[in-house]
Amino acid sequence: MKRMLSFMVIALTVLTAGCMEEQVKEEPNEKENEQPHRVEVEDGKEENQSEEDEGQESETEQKPPLFFAENGNLFLYGLTLGDSLSKAESIWGAPEMLDEEPESAYYFPEPDMTISCVDEKIVAILIGTDRNKYEEVSEVFQGDHYKDTESDDEYFLATETGQLLMYRDAAMGDYEKEWRLLMSDDNFFYYVNEGVYEKVN
Incomplete structure (x- = not known):
C-alpha cells in the first residue's frame, strides 16, 4: 500500500x-x-x-499669406500685377465673373478678393480689410510709405517697380477699408509733389 x-x-x-x-x-x-x-x-x-x-x-x-514682397513686386494672397488669370485660378479656384468691360473683373470667394484683368493679365487687386490686416502689411513693408494729409488713406510704393499698394476707404462691400494694388501713375506723383501725400519714412 x-x-x-x-x-x-x-x-x-x-x-x-x-x-x-x-x-x-x-x-x-x-x-x-x-x-x-x-x-x-x-x-x-x-x-x-x-x-x-x-x-x-x-x-x-x-495657400499664400495676405502680403509679401519679392524682387520689388508686391503680392496680395500670392498674386502680383502682371500675373495671369490662370495662376490666380490655380491657387484660389474658379472665380465669379463680375464685369467684362472695360476690364474683366473676377471675384474669388476664398480669400474674398477681386482682381481686374486686361488680356487675362492682372492689372489690379482689391481686398476688403480691417485694422488687423493693416498691421499685417504695414509692419513688414519696406518701401516708401505716404499718408494723405486730407484723409486717413495711406500709400505704399515699391520704388523698384512702381507698384502702389493703397489703403483707403472702401468703395463698396461690407468693409470700411480696402487694399488696392495697382501701378503708380502721374496722379499719384502729382499729389506727392503738391504735399498732399506726405512721406512717412
Whole structure:
C-alpha cells in the first residue's frame, strides 16, 4: 500500500511538472506572437498620423499669406500685377465673373478678393480689410510709405517697380477699408509733389 501511494505521488509530481513545463513553453510563444502584432498596430498608427500631418501641412503651405514682397513686386494672397488669370485660378479656384468691360473683373470667394484683368493679365487687386490686416502689411513693408494729409488713406510704393499698394476707404462691400494694388501713375506723383501725400519714412 505504501508502495502504491509512493508511486501515485511520484506519478502526480511528474504529471504536474510536465504540465507546468508545457505552460512555460507556451506562454513565451503567446507573448512573442502578441508583441509583433502590437508593434505593427502602433507603427501603423504612427505612419498614418504622420501621413495625415504631412497632408495638413502641405494644404496649409499651398495657400499664400495676405502680403509679401519679392524682387520689388508686391503680392496680395500670392498674386502680383502682371500675373495671369490662370495662376490666380490655380491657387484660389474658379472665380465669379463680375464685369467684362472695360476690364474683366473676377471675384474669388476664398480669400474674398477681386482682381481686374486686361488680356487675362492682372492689372489690379482689391481686398476688403480691417485694422488687423493693416498691421499685417504695414509692419513688414519696406518701401516708401505716404499718408494723405486730407484723409486717413495711406500709400505704399515699391520704388523698384512702381507698384502702389493703397489703403483707403472702401468703395463698396461690407468693409470700411480696402487694399488696392495697382501701378503708380502721374496722379499719384502729382499729389506727392503738391504735399498732399506726405512721406512717412
